[in-house]
Amino acid sequence: MIHQYKSNGYAIVLDVNSGSVHVVDDIVYDCIALLDQGCSKGEVTEKLSASYSKEDLKTALEEIQELTDQGMLFTEDIYENAIEHFKERPTVVKALCLHIAHDCNLACKYCFAEEGEYHGRRALMSYEVGKKALDFLIANSGSRRNLEVDFFGGEPLMNWQVVKDLVAYGREQEKIYNKNFRFTLTTNGVLVNDEVMEFCNKEMGNVVMSIDGRKEVHDHMRPFRKGAGSYDLVVPKFQKWAESRNQDKYYARGTFTHYNLDFSKDVLNLADLGFKQISVEPVVAPSDADYALQPEDLPKLFEEYDNLAKEMIKRNKEGNGFNFFHFMLDLTGGPCVYKRLSGCGSGTEYLAVTPWGDLYPCHQFVGNEDFLLGNVDEGITKPAICKDFKNCNVYAKEACKKCFARFYCSGGCAANSYNFKGKIDDVYEVGCELERKRVECAIMIKAAMAEEEV
CATH class of the missing domain: 1.10.10 (Arc Repressor Mutant, subunit A)
Known part of the structure; x- marks a missing residue:
């Protein structure tokens, strides 16, 4: 092709x-x-x-x-004939998304977690449940040494002591079982302070700082429950934190919606604030939501990606460059063939854990009982669901077979497919269109950078 x-x-x-x-x-x-x-x-x-x-x-x-x-x-295509062998490969759990807090101190309008509740009750994960989750991960990781745990919410800093205690427990266990934990944290910044920064800089391999860009955009979509904006509170903290991490191993991560189709201005605003690691991603929402992206928005969004790519080349030449997550493409090697075919590993290698210990394929399926896999006490009790996810690959989706970007997005998001098509082995077309455009822009940037080096 x-x-x-x-x-x-x-x-x-x-x-x-x-x-x-x-x-x-x-x-x-x-x-x-x-x-x-x-x-x-x-x-x-x-x-x-x-x-x-x-x-x-x-x-x-x-x-x-x-x-x-x-x-x-x-x-x-040397992969299609090998797909049956690929589906029979042994898999081990290598990553958990710990829902350390089903609660939040913001009321973000686009939050798929319903302000942290995840279609259920507000709750904080106990230390005991968290320990069982880490034990489950170790027990089901096989010979894999490097394991990942993301502290997620809601807002995980609302359960900060348990986060610290679980990191300490993980450090003890990795010595016993010859494992290596890479911990990460996603936060809205409201509760970030010097102690949080210091601890995370020591223990967290990556931190995700949620910020949407320009003040008016951020405050419109990420207010406190009583309506006040959160921008002025979190930006100085995030700036200090990014500097303390030497502008590495973090993302200033935002979401753009129908209300800010000119999202390249938000990316550049974050860059102007000093952030060097930036990810501003399209909202995924029901089509009847007022902030949802619509098919008719695509030409404007394509233009924005083009404008952003050109500005990034310009800034890089001026010595003021930054990284944009969706334009970070490895053309020299890329991920292993399994990842190229099947993506993030949700439902097989990557699982989400609720505050009470239930296991789901990923954070976006939490609360949907049709995808409840088991719990940290009994393990996976519905392996058939895992098998369905294991069979998800770029050759199981008709739309992927003829798509040039299939080995870069690896078939897209199963949750988006389910939410828009009612099944996990289909695609979300708006997301596909945006991914194809991002791949084109990323390759063009690589071409421009290569030309500069000659």
Whole structure:
């Protein structure tokens, strides 16, 4: 499969199956397009003879043939035939999302967790339940040494002592079982203080700081329960925290909605505040929600991604660059084949744990009893659900089979598929369109950076 596009003056060709990216001139670009349609070399020469000389066409076709012989163009899909073997692979649990608090001190309008309640009752995870969760992870991790635990909510700092106690317990257990815990924390910043920063800088491999960008955007969607905005309180804390982490191993993470389709301004606002690790992501919401993204919003969003990519190139050349999560693409190796085919591992390698110890495929399924897998006392009692998630891959979804971005998004989010299509092995089209655009922008940025290094 070949994907071609032009962006910011670059003519780009992606060989999907090999992952090879080529920045080419117009004659090679046009030749590849006709060859991909099934034209012979003679037909290509005939069709393009009015635009290019026969000698130039001969040279271009020879270059294309050389790349094809090297396995960098028009390559076969080597993964589809192996998919049955892939589905039978042994899996182990390697990551838990601990819902340390089903409660929150903000009332974010787009929150899928319903202000921390997750379709149920407010609760804080006890130390005892948290210990059982870590024990479950160790017991079900097989020979895998590196394990991940994310303290999530609601707002996890509302249960801060238990967070600290569980980190200490994990550090004890990793010595006993030869494991290595990587802890992370996601917070809205309201309760962040110097003690929280110091502890997390020592113990947390990553922290996610929730902030939506411009003050008016953030305060509109992330107010306190009585309506006051939270921007002025959290921004100085997050700025100090990012600096204390040497501008690394964190994300200033926002959400854009129908109310701020010009979201590139929010990304750049965060960059102007000094943040170097930024992720501003599209809201996923029922189509009848007033803040939901609509299909008719896509042209504007595409324009915003293009504008952001160009500005990032400019700032990088000026020595004031920053990272944007959705443009961070590894073209030299990328994830292992399993991840390329199946994505985040929800329901198999990655599970969510409620404050009372129930297990779900991921945080977005929490509260949906159809996806209750078991609990930390008994383990997984409904393995059939795990098997359904294990069978989710880019070849199980018709839309993915013909999508050039399938090995970058790995089939997309199962929860989004379920929420919009009623099943986990389909796709959320708006999300797919945005992912394809982000991949194109990310590759273009790589092309521009490579050109700068020459």
